[in-house]
Amino acid sequence: ARSEDVILSARGLTKEFGGFVAVNGVDLAVRRGTIHALIGPNGAGKTTCFNLLTKFLQPTRGSIHYKGEDITARPPADIARLGLVRSFQISAVFPHLTALENVRIALQRRRGDSFDFWRSQKVLSAYDAEAAALLAEVGLAEFAHSWASDLSYGRKRALEIATTLALDPEMLLLDEPMAGMAQADVERISALIKRIAANRTILMVEHNLSVVASLSDRITVLARGQVLAEGDYAQVSADPRVVEAYIGA
Numbered sequence: 200a201r202s203e204d205v206i207l208s209a210r211g212l213t214k215e216f217g218g219f220v221a222v223n224g225v226d227l228a229v230r231r232g233t234i235h236a237l238i239g240p241n242g243a244g245k246t247t248c249f250n251l252l253t254k255f256l257q258p259t260r261g262s263i264h265y266k267g268e269d270i271t272a273r274p275p276a277d278i279a280r281l282g283l284v285r286s287f288q289i290s291a292v293f294p295h296l297t298a299l300e301n302v303r304i305a306l307q308r309r310r311g312d313s314f315d316f317w318r319s320q321k322v323l324s325a326y327d328a329e330a331a332a333l334l335a336e337v338g339l340a341e342f343a344h345s346w347a348s349d350l351s352y353g354r355k356r357a358l359e360i361a362t363t364l365a366l367d368p369e370m371l372l373l374d375e376p377m378a379g380m381a382q383a384d385v386e387r388i389s390a391l392i393k394r395i396a397a398n399r400t401i402l403m404v405e406h407n408l409s410v411v412a413s414l415s416d417r418i419t420v421l422a423r424g425q426v427l428a429e430g431d432y433a434q435v436s437a438d439p440r441v442v443e444a445y446i447g448a
């Protein structure tokens with residue numbers, strides 16, 4: 200890839216916990232406009248890698264570049280402002296607010312307005328049109344006025360993605376978007392990820408290999424903290440080292 204095609208890259212990314220090396224010299228290059236998956240057996244270092252790339256953990260060694268800028272020493276809030284946004288878990292959704300209110304708050308945050316729950320409805324409603332458009336984008340238009348707590352697991356996940364999109368990310372990092380989902384929701388969220396990838400870059404950690412196969416342009420396989428293989432699904436799934444790492448896990 201030409202260097203300008205790469206939006207996020209890591210070089211020699213390493214994380215040690217005490218004496219244990221969880222991520223060991225990982226090189227990664229995510230191309231702009233692609234869906235890139237990070238896979239590997241349990242304990243491979245996927246979550247740690249994800250946390251390093253979003254700066255929730257500081258690497259022991261190595262560097263991370265985003266859009267040509269060295270972000271290795273930058274705090275997570277800075278990274279989000281540069282357009283690299285991590286999708287939070289469902290716990291980030293406020294259960295006792297409606298879907299619309301949840302998105303509205305995310306929009307308000309992006310504008311840098313201080314979060315004030317008791318702010319007049321009039322001020323908040325300035326965000327309603329944009330919030331409704333985001334809910335439509337994730338397929339939740341008809342649930343705008345449902346309590347977040349009443350939504351199915353898959354729809355909560357879609358709502359969580361809507362609050363992430365409210366930050367207007369150029370690149371999204373998704374941590375196991377299909378975890379705990381029923382098949383109907385897996386299909387709905389897959390279609391949603393495909394849709395939002397039309398004009399964004401996505402890096403995801405995902406266990407569901409059929410989802411990885413159908414969504415990913417490129418896959419990096421980790422095992423024991425190192426890159427074991429990289430390529431498209433056909434390439435990595437035919438790699439005997441990958442097969443062995445999964446069977447041996």
Ligand code: ADP
Pocket residue numbers: 216219220221239240241242243244245246247248
């Ligand atoms: P994966 O997401 O691929 O399952 P993780 O990144 O969660 O893998 O973990 C990789 C390895 O690092 C595991 O052996 C795990 O026990 C270890 N590890 C992860 N986080 C910590 C931590 N905070 N302290 C010590 N060891 C950790």
